[in-house]
Amino acid sequence: xxxxxxxxxxxxxxxxxEEVENPALRERPxxxxxxxxxxxxxxxxxxxxxxxxxxxxxxxxxxxxAKKRLEGTNPAIVRMDHEKYEAVSARIMENVNQxxxxxxxxxxxxxxxxxTSSADGDYDRGREIAESIKKSVFESEHLTSSIGxxxxxxxxxxxxxxxxxxxxxxITPEKTSDVLGPLPVGKLYGVxxxxxxSLNEIGIKTVADLAxxxxxxxxxxxxxxxxxxxxxxxxxxxxxxxxxxxxxTQFSRIVTLKEDTKDPHEVVSQLAPGIGYIEAKLAASKMSxxxxxxxxxxxxxxxxxxxxxxETPVVGVSVIxxxxxxxxxxxxxxxxxxxxxxGIRVSGLxxxxxxxxxxxxxxxxx
DNA sequence: GTTATGCATCC
DNA sequence: CCTCCTTGCATAAC
Numbered sequence: 306x307x308x309x310x311x312x313x314x315x316x317x318x319x320x321x322x323e324e325v326e327n328p329a330l331r332e333r334p335x336x337x338x339x340x341x342x343x344x345x346x347x348x349x350x351x352x353x354x355x356x357x358x359x360x361x362x363x364x365x366x367x368x369x370x371a372k373k374r375l376e377g378t379n380p381a382i383v384r385m386d387h388e389k390y391e392a393v394s395a396r397i398m399e400n401v402n403q404x405x406x407x408x409x410x411x412x413x414x415x416x417x418x419x420x421t422s423s424a425d426g427d428y429d430r431g432r433e434i435a436e437s438i439k440k441s442v443f444e445s446e447h448l449t450s451s452i453g454x455x456x457x458x459x460x461x462x463x464x465x466x467x468x469x470x471x472x473x474x475x476i477t478p479e480k481t482s483d484v485l486g487p488l489p490v491g492k493l494y495g496v497x498x499x500x501x502x503s504l505n506e507i508g509i510k511t512v513a514d515l516a517x518x519x520x521x522x523x524x525x526x527x528x529x530x531x532x533x534x535x536x537x538x539x540x541x542x543x544x545x546x547x548x549x550x551x552x553x554t555q556f557s558r559i560v561t562l563k564e565d566t567k568d569p570h571e572v573v574s575q576l577a578p579g580i581g582y583i584e585a586k587l588a589a590s591k592m593s594x595x596x597x598x599x600x601x602x603x604x605x606x607x608x609x610x611x612x613x614x615x616e617t618p619v620v621g622v623s624v625i626x627x628x629x630x631x632x633x634x635x636x637x638x639x640x641x642x643x644x645x646x647x648g649i650r651v652s653g654l655x656x657x658x659x660x661x662x663x664x665x666x667x668x669x670x671x
Numbered sequence: 672g673t674t675a676t677g678c679a680t681c682c
Numbered sequence: 683c684c685t686c687c688t689t690g691c692a693t694a695a696c
Contacts, residue, residue: 338685339685341684341685341686347683347684347685348684348685349683349684349685349686350685351685351686365684365685366683366690367684367685369683370683387683411688411689412688484694528691528692530690530691530692531690531691531692553687553688554688554689555687555688555689556687556688557686557687557688558687558689559684559685559686560685560686561685561686607683614692645684646685646686648686648687650687
């Protein structure tokens with residue numbers, strides 16, 4: 306069966322939300338920033354609108370560097386408001402979900418969707434549906450988006466990337482190898498700087514090179530699973546389905562400490578709001594956890610973690626605070642240097658609610 | 672088989 | 683000068 310898989314990406318999401326809220330910003334460079342609180346302007350740019358990108362500003366850039374590049378351009382420097390963007394995102398996902406067979410959100414500003422049935426396997430009908438999705442998002446929230454449509458998730462994701470901003474790229478199965486072939490391997494979903502470098506070393510530069518690579522070479526270099534994935538990705542034949550309603554498997558929060566330290570009590574005290582946030586997420590989603598991890602980013606920016614798994618799911622929350630202190634003490638003694646940043650993570654999540662209807666449906670274990 | 676840790680990716 | 687979050691995997695140790 307001819308699958309029609311889409312990927313939608315909301316354009317420069319955080320900055321565009323700020324523009325919608327305050328249209329005067331549209332005429333100016335806008336950067337949405339994460340301020341770490343260490344010094345006045347320490348932190349990075351999370352999202353920049355295209356006017357700011359014209360001056361070489363991009364996400365991940367230190368705020369200080371971005372300001373320098375934007376000197377004399379009357380830039381708008383906005384503090385990130387995650388909750389605001391969450392609310393907009395949730396409305397959009399709900400809206401788009403009505404227009405597709407299956408929706409799989411993969412981030413606050415993007416989602417995969419499957420429209421094989423509603424397009425009846427036809428790419429012209431698929432294009433119309435994709436256009437109606439873009440139109441619906443724009444009319445309801447005044448936000449532009451970019452969509453890619455193709456035979457697989459990798460092709461769809463690539464398509465949305467090629468079309469942004471405010472575009473639509475339809476890559477039919479017949480055109481797939483022509484479109485993908487000339488691109489550098491790093492354009493493929495799941496292929497970052499490390500994998501790109503390894504591939505380049507053995508003479509694989511483009512997606513076409515990768516598509517005709519020796520499978521056993523790839524397996525030897527990257528392992529069975531990832532090796533097979535790379536080949537499938539390059540030929541556009543990756544067959545992962547679009548899955549709705551995936552549950553989160555972990556919650557985490559990382560903060561930058563006011564000063565470098567290795568004192569576990571100081572770390573945990575600065576982490577208290579983060580722990581509170583995780584507790585709130587657990588409560589809101591009615592979930593328990595089994596593993597708690599301390600995450601330490603040292604002064605040399607290397608990362609060390611220390612975790613503890615409990616026999617049975619933990620519902621209460623004072624456990625996080627207590628265990629964090631122990632774990633950070635252990636980390637500090639083994640780390641050798643101070644912490645610059647610190648985080649906490651809970652994983653092994655499960656629903657706490659008594660699901661009697663579900664247990665009836667599943668039946669009793671033998 | 673389960674747990675601990677690090678790595679890579681991506682947002 | 684260097685934020686923050688999620689997922690999956692490999693590997694070693696238990």
